[in-house]
Every structure is written in C-alpha cells, then in structure tokens.
Amino acid sequence: MLALRTLAILLLVVLSTTGCFALRPRLELPPSASPEDDFDALLETSKESSQEPSEAETPPRTEISRKLEIANAERRLTSTIQLPSKSGLRGKEVETDGWRITAADRRFLTSYFRQPHWRHRELDSVLQDKQRDEILSAAAEAENPQVLATAAIGQTRRGQVNATALIDAIENRDLPTSTRCAALEALALAGEQVAIDQLYESRDEWMAPRETKAAEVLSAEKLEAELMYALAIREHVRSDERVLEALASNYDDVRAAALDAMYLDWNGQTPKEAQLLLEDRAEMVSAAARRTAAPLGDLQRAIGSPSMSIRRDAVCGMARCKDQAAADVLAAIDENSAIVCVLAAIDVWVIRGEFDRIADFASSTEHRIRCAVAEQLAIDRELRMQAVAPKLLGDSSTLVRDLTLDSLEHWPKRSATETMLTALRTIESPYSGKVIAQRLAMRLGEPKPAADETVEQSLQRLENAWRSEFGSLGGEGESPVKKGISREAALQTMQLVQQYEQATSDAEANEIRRQLMTRRELILDTLDQLAPELREVPLPRLQANVLPEIDADFAHWKQTLEKDEALRLSALRALEEASRKHQLNQYLLEQISLSCRLDAPEEEMHAILEIVKLDRRPAAARIVGLALHHRAATVRRLSIAWCERFTNQDYGGILSTMVTDKDRGVRLAAAVTLRHYPGSTTETVLLQTLADDDAELAVAAAGSLAYLHVQEGVDALNRFSRDRVERTRRLAVEAMGTSGEQLLIPTLIRTLGDSKSVQHAALIALPKVVGEDVAAREKGFRDANSQVAAWQTWYAGQVGTPE
Secondary structure, eight states: OHHHHHHHHHHHHHHHTTTOGGGOOOOOOOTTOOHHHHHHHHHHHHHHHHSOOOTTSOOOOOHHHHHHHHHHHHHHHOEEEEOOOTTSSOOOEEEEOOEEEOOGGGGGGHHHHOOOOEEEHHHHHHHTSTTHHHHHHHHTTOSOHHHHHHHHHHHHHTTOOOHHHHHHHHHOTTSOHHHHHHHHHHHHHTTOHHHHHHHHHTHHHHTSOSSOOHHHHHHHHHHHHHHHHHHTSSSOGGGOHHHHHHTTOSOHHHHHHHHHHHTTOTTSOOOHHHHHGGGOSSHHHHHHHHHHHOOHHHHHHHTTOSOHHHHHHHHHHHHHOOSHHHHHHHHTOOTTSOHHHHHHHHHHHHHHTOHHHHHTTTTOSOHHHHHHHHHHTTTOTTOTTTTTHHHHHTOSOHHHHHHHHHHHTTSOHHHHHHHHHHHHHHOOOHHHHHHHHHHHHHHHTOOOOOTTOOHHHHHHHHHHHHHHHHOSOTTTTOOSSOTTOOHHHHHHHHHHHHHHHHOOSHHHHHHHHHHHHTTHHHHHHHHHHTHHHHTTOOOHHIIIIIHHHHOHHHHHHHHTTSSOHHHHHHHHHHHHHHHHHSOOOHHHHHHHHHHOOTTSOHHHHHHHHHHTTTOOSHHHHHHHHHHTTOSOHHHHHHHHHHGGGOTTSSOHHHHHHHTTOSSHHHHHHHHHHGGGSOSHHHHHHHHHHTTOSOHHHHHHHHHHHHHTTOHHHHHHHHHHTTOSSHHHHHHHHHHHHHHTOGGGHHHHHHHTTSOHHHHHHHHHHHHHHHSSOTGGGSTTOOSHHHHHHHHHHHHHHHHOOOO
C-alpha cells in the first residue's frame, strides 16, 4: 500500500511540474516532521499547483516554481573549477567566485572604450542565453550573496542598473575582493558617479583594512586601485584632488591606477606629482607615468628602447602629445614595426578616429594585429572599415572570425548582415561558413541552418530573406562596365593610347602624354576592364612613361624589369604588400603573368605567388599553373596550396603526378590539395597512396578520400586512429576534422580518451564535423576535462545509452 501511495504522489508531482521534474527541489519542512507528514504536505502542494487557473487569469507563480527558478539561476551563475585527478577521470569540482581580470595592461583606456575588464565565464554564458533576463531576475532573489552580486553585475551590463545591490556587494567584506572589484567597475561603467563619490567618502568603513594581515592589506590595495579606475570615467581627472592624493599612496597598484586614470585627459595639465613618479621604484608605476606624464624628449628616447613594453608605453605617450614630432612617429608605424607598437597605435588611432590607418592592418601576417582590427570594428559606428570586414570574417584564424562577428553585433542590422553575406559568398572553410551562416540567420530572424544544409544552400536561403527585408543586394543589377566609365569613353582612351604609341615625333608624343596624364582614373579603369584583350598588345611607351607616373603599383612594376636582382626583389615585395591592401589592376596582373618564367630565381617566384595569394582572376591562375613546374621545391609546394582557389582549372592531372614528386613536402601538399579535384584519376592515385611507407602521406591521402566521401578513406582514418605511434593518431584525427565526414564522429569521441595531443586535436576536429561547438555552450567551460565531458554527454544523447 505504501508503494502505491508513493507512486500516486509522484505521479501528481510529475503532472503538475511538466518539464521540471528533474530539477524540482524538495519541500522544506520542520525537522520534527514525520515521513507521513512529508507525504501529506507534498500531496497537498501538488494538488494546489495542479488546479487549473481560470481562462481570464494568468497562472500564478507558485512558491515551488519560484524556488526552482532561483535554484536554476544559482546553478547557472555558480563558478566551479575541477581539481586534477591521478586516475585520469574527472576530478572533484570546487566552487569559486569566478571573477578574473582580463586585458589589465589596457585599463588606462577604459574611460574611452567602456569595456569591462572583470569577466566571469558563467555570467558571460548566461548573458548569451535567450532567457538571460529571466535567469538574472531569478538570481536577484537568491540568498547567496555571491550569486546576488554576480546577478546585479549581469543586470547592469544588460542596462538594468541596480545600484543598491552593487553598493551592497562592494561594502560586503565577506565577499571575495575580486567580486567587490567587479561590482565597483560595473557601477562606474553604468555612469553612477554620485554613488562612486559616496563610496569614496565612506571608504574607511568598507575598504580600510581592519587588521594588519597581508590578505586584508592586499584587499584594500586592490579595492582602492579599482576606485581610481572608477574615478577615471569623468572629465578633468588630472585636476581631481582625490586622484592627486592617490599619487602619494603607499600602494604600488594605487599609484599606477591613479596615473592610468589621468591618461585620457589629454587637454588637462600634467601635474608635477605625476612627473615625479617617472623614477618610481615600482616598474608598473613608472610605466604608467611614462604613458601619462613623460615629456616628448623622454618618449623619443623610449621609442628606440630594446624593451618592447617601454616602446609600447612611448607610443601611447606620443598620442597625447600635440607636437608634430610625435605625430610623425605615429605616422611611421607600419607592418614592419614591433607588434606591441602596432597594437598600441591601433588603440590610439581609434581614439583619434583614424580608422583608415587601422584598416591597412587587416591583412597583417600577425593574427594578434588582425584580432585588434576585428575588435575595433565595434567602435567604427560610421562603418569606415566596412570594406575589410568580409576579409576578417574569412580569416584563417577562428579567433579573428569570432571577434569580427561579435563586433558586427554593434553595427546596424542592414550593414552587418550585408557584410556577412559578402563574406559567405567567398568563404573557403565549410566550418567557418556554417558559423557565419548561423550568426547571419540569427540576425535576420531566420531558422538556424540544418546540419545537412550546405553553405551554398544557406547562402541562397539567407540572400532571399535579406532581399525580402531590404531589397536588392549591393552589386546586383549593375552593368559589367564600371560605374562612371562608358564604352565610348574607354574606346576614346584606347584610341589616344594608340596615337601615343604611334607618334613619330617627340613633340607629338609629349602632347598626347600630357592629355593622358589628365585622365589618370579613366586610363587605369580602362586597362583593368580590357586587360584580357590587351594582354599581348605591346604598349612600351605607356608602360614606361605614363603608368609609373600615375600609379604607384605600376611604378614598382617598372623596377621589376631592372637587371639588378636585389632591386627586382624589393619591387616585388612592395607589390606584395600593396596586394594585401587592395586588388591590383588586372592589366598589371596580366603583365606579371607574362613575365613569369621557369628559370626565375626562387625568391622572386615566392614574391610573385604572394602577390596573387588572395586573387582568383585568370592571370593569377596562370601564374600558379606555371609555378607548379618550377625547379624549386618550395615554389612547387606553395603553388600547390594556392591551387585550392582554382578548382575550375584543370590542375587535377598535374597534382596527381606530383604525389610521387621527389620532394616529400610536395608529395604531402599534393595529397592534401587533391581533395578539391574530385574524379576517377584522383581517387585512383589517392587509393594507391594509402599503402605508402610514409605514414603522414598515407594519412593525408586518407583524409582527402574521406573528404570526397570515399569509404576506403574513412576506413583508413579509423585504422590510423589506432596506430601505435601517437603522431600518426594525431594526424589522423586532424584529417578527420578537415574531411568533415560525419561517419567519423564515433571515432573522434573515442579519441577523446587518448593522449593529450590527440585529445586536443579531437576537440578541434569535432566542431568542424558536427557543425557546432557543443562544448563552448556548456556554461562557458574551457578546460579540457569539461569539454570532453560535454562532448561525451552530447554523443550519449545522440546514440542513446547502451544497455
């Protein structure tokens, strides 16, 4: 009978809490209650909650449902770390406050960028959730002070400022110092200056150490430094007595924070107390003083320092100087400058509004610089860097791509979605294409792309959705002739060029040349349009006397015709750098392709291949095809990599023969690139290569076959994933990710239990094969054990738990 009664009670509970049974908390009763009383109370509660409300009334929020929401919110905002385990299994989880400081070396720019530097991975995950407001509201009713503080910070970042809750968290000495600092930062970024002033006046009550213990003193130092950063978010900081008083603090962090607070007050007068700290014993203080108070002479000497940090501080210091010498130093910073100097210059250029300078670095070879450019897109509200945004979305670095997508969230809907569509048309990576398509669908309010939907299908569907909302896409319906150039004008220009080439006297030639010099844009655009027709038409006078004068790229090209090898190479390097910033004139590219020869020096061919690295036009394809036959193995390897962009060319046959090249690097590159050239010849060559003694070459061939959905390739990768050599297993897992073959998902899940290197490769490969990063959405986990657990849980849900 007792069993039947228990079953009936549980059935009522399930019916009254549909969808929430697994998380339903137990009803709290007095300790003296008997088991029978527990059952009766639970039964009565279930009956009350199961009563249907009237049609005119909204179902009331019961006490149990409220507690359930609060418990769920507490779980979402509770941060844990996993202790290591000797057994290799998941270790014990321990709760922490979860707050950590990020990009601390850029806090002196906070008053301009207004970006939080205190981050909480669980809160960041909640803020990305569609139910974030409901979760934060429920967490605001929690009893745990740590959860209350985190929820208040989250609500403030959502624009729902709860100043009282933030002040309570700041003044609560029982909370961790990092949590109190995060609350203080949130209050300052919300613009609550009156509350900050009141906290400053009462700082002895909530901040001053009550004991001389090291922990108390350190906590006071961190909080006072945070208070200085809070005071920075206002005008006339250099004359603020509170900040000036902090310059004499006994705490290094406080003195440095006070100097950082003054940095962006470029119109204020530098106090003498700040200049005295240039010789401070603490490096962090002297560095802050260098940025904020160093005179121009000191900065000019510091810019040549062997220390990268000193040079970076000098760049930041130059930005506040109004002298022409400082402006010249900033203008001289280019891609050849130290990375830290370029990163610092990008920050100050943003403050100055010089976005054109920043856009030039979108093609930098250093991914940290490209990341910085991607971050600044969010600040570019006038869309002056819109032209480089598609390039950043197609970047080889996933970090650059994700930062660009995040920055585009700050752009108007039309501009952001049009930029994503532009990138989606030219994207090379299927995985990146799926990520961009998902974000684009979300922004357009369209369904998320299905797992079996290709990038091309997603593009077509999302383009139709964009047209239905905004009209025609940019570039649709335009004439093939460039805007502003008629065919008649182009014909007249070419007639004038013909007269110039056929002129019989110097006087006649000079007169026509003067006319041509006044038509700079018209000549360049005409040559660009008619390049295929003019490819082998000799125009020596135009190339020697006119084009180098009206265009810098043609001037560099003229130098490549010199006999001096060093001069030719230098000119090609200049053209390579120019090609990263803009597309070269097609006529110029045709001339470059005509000049290529098989006996060209290796370095020159490398430079020419770099020029066409991002180019897909026929002239670029001819250059790559010629380089495939070059005598230097390094040139052949590089040209093979470029073949991925020219699948419309008949390079499959050449690549099939290069699988047996005498150079190992060429063989490997050919085996990998053949996946882009499907056909019977390709499959035959790759199947033969599976038996090669070189394990890496065999794995590359298997990966290409799997990419082409050939079952033998899938079987071979499964076999290689069990090889006794760890490197072979890792290469096989990497090839699985490149293949995108979903039949390999079980194997990838299995390899999560392999060595660290193989496991890391599997964690990178799984999102590419599945189409989404399952581990990234699990409470913001980033450690390997948690990611492994997330993928294993996901897979168990896909296939079902084995009996």
